[in-house]
Amino acid sequence: MTLSLPAVAKLNLFLHITGRRADGYHNLQTLFQLLDVGDELHFTTRTDKQLNLQCNDSSLQGPDNLIIKAGRLLQQHTGCQLGCDIVLDKVLPMGGGLGGGSSDAATTLLALNALWRLKLSNQQLAALALKLGADVPLFVAGHTAFAEGVGEKLVPVQLPEKTYLVVTPPCHISTAEIFQHPDLIRNSPLLSLETLFSRPWRNDCQPLVEQLQPIVAITLQWLVEYAPCRMTGTGASVFAEFPDAASAQHALANLPVACRGFIAKGVNQSPVLAALADTEFNN
Ligand SMILES: C[C@](O)(CO)[C@H](O)COP(=O)(O)OP(=O)(O)OC[C@H]1O[C@@H](n2ccc(N)nc2=O)[C@H](O)[C@@H]1O
Numbered sequence: 001m002t003l004s005l006p007a008v009a010k011l012n013l014f015l016h017i018t019g020r021r022a023d024g025y026h027n028l029q030t031l032f033q034l035l036d037v038g039d040e041l042h043f044t045t046r047t048d049k050q051l052n053l054q055c056n057d058s059s060l061q062g063p064d065n066l067i068i069k070a071g072r073l074l075q076q077h078t079g080c081q082l083g084c085d086i087v088l089d090k091v092l093p094m095g096g097g098l099g100g101g102s103s104d105a106a107t108t109l110l111a112l113n114a115l116w117r118l119k120l121s122n123q124q125l126a127a128l129a130l131k132l133g134a135d136v137p138l139f140v141a142g143h144t145a146f147a148e149g150v151g152e153k154l155v156p157v158q159l160p161e162k163t164y165l166v167v168t169p170p171c172h173i174s175t176a177e178i179f180q181h182p183d184l185i186r187n188s189p190l191l192s193l194e195t196l197f198s199r200p201w202r203n204d205c206q207p208l209v210e211q212l213q214p215i216v217a218i219t220l221q222w223l224v225e226y227a228p229c230r231m232t233g234t235g236a237s238v239f240a241e242f243p244d245a246a247s248a249q250h251a252l253a254n255l256p257v258a259c260r261g262f263i264a265k266g267v268n269q270s271p272v273l274a275a276l277a278d279t280e281f282n283n
């Protein structure tokens with residue numbers, strides 16, 4: 001049996017860090033915006049327990065891939081004796097603050113739950129998702145959301161579905177390194193959602209990342225000539241909202257050399273949910 005599903009990107013429209021927990025993780029208040037652009041995954045069930053991954057980027061094929069980890073976790077949790085051949089068509093920039101790996105992992109949990117007919121509830125899948133990463137529960141829930149905790153306490157929100165230009169400068173940023181850095185702003189006050197919506201939106205990681213990676217600051221200086229812009233997650237990607245695709249396209253046509261860029265629409269519901277509902281595995 002075969003199933004093909006998307007794994008879309010997210011933006012953090014705002015990201016406040018409100019404190020550090022005893023385990024080193026940080027409490028956040030963030031507004032997650034799902035996009036309509038992402039990777040594509042193809043799943044074919046195996047009758048043995050093997051999990052194989054093929055990818056257009058060979059650096060992603062090892063056992064450390066979150067897709068393989070998601071499959072193993074599901075096998076361990078349920079005792080399922082089936083396996084899967086998985087093909088990943090990687091589209092999203094990696095380590096870009098767009099949640100690409102997390103989204104791949106979430107799509108894998110949803111796909112294998114359906115293909116292997118495990119009938120795990122959304123709540124059970126969300127608990128497994130959190131073991132794989134702080135961003136994974138968002139993509140399992142599949143709705144644009146306000147998040148607290150480490151990103152797992154999700155409240156769905158309906159936002160106007162805007163057009164975004166997403167730009168990834170040529171540098172690598174480690175999420176763990178940013179969260180460990182002494183200069184990270186990690187004492188933002190806990191605010192109500194109403195207050196957060198009414199204030200200018202910002203990302204607490206941005207000042208530190210701009211200082212550590214000046215190319216991020218330079219990219220933001222370029223983008224702000226077209227529209228107000230910010231960084232997503234721990235970077236390095238930055239984004240701006242545009243009134244329509246044509247104006248976003250105008251900025252994209254002038255993209256600085258070595259940056260990658262794409263235009264996407266914000267969506268309230270993840271395309272993965274619609275794609276799953278369209279299949280015979282809809283349980
Ligand atoms: C920055 C965000 O992208 C915002 O959406 C996410 O919070 C990051 O989520 P993620 O990449 O799924 O993060 P994980 O893979 O769980 O964690 C990577 C590293 O980031 C740090 N980390 C992550 C999330 C969080 N709320 N606090 C943290 O301190 C931890 O040191 C961890 O070792």
Ligand SMILES: Nc1ncnc2c1ncn2[C@@H]1O[C@H](COP(=O)(O)OP(=O)(O)OP(=O)(O)O)[C@@H](O)[C@H]1O
Pocket residue numbers: 060064065066067093094095096097098099100101102104105135175233234235
């Ligand atoms: N399926 C995957 N796709 C991309 N990266 C993966 C995957 N599995 C594991 N990784 C590892 O995770 C790292 C971060 O990738 P990812 O694209 O998820 O970062 P990100 O966009 O910063 O995500 P987040 O916003 O969740 O921090 C990569 O450098 C890679 O080594």
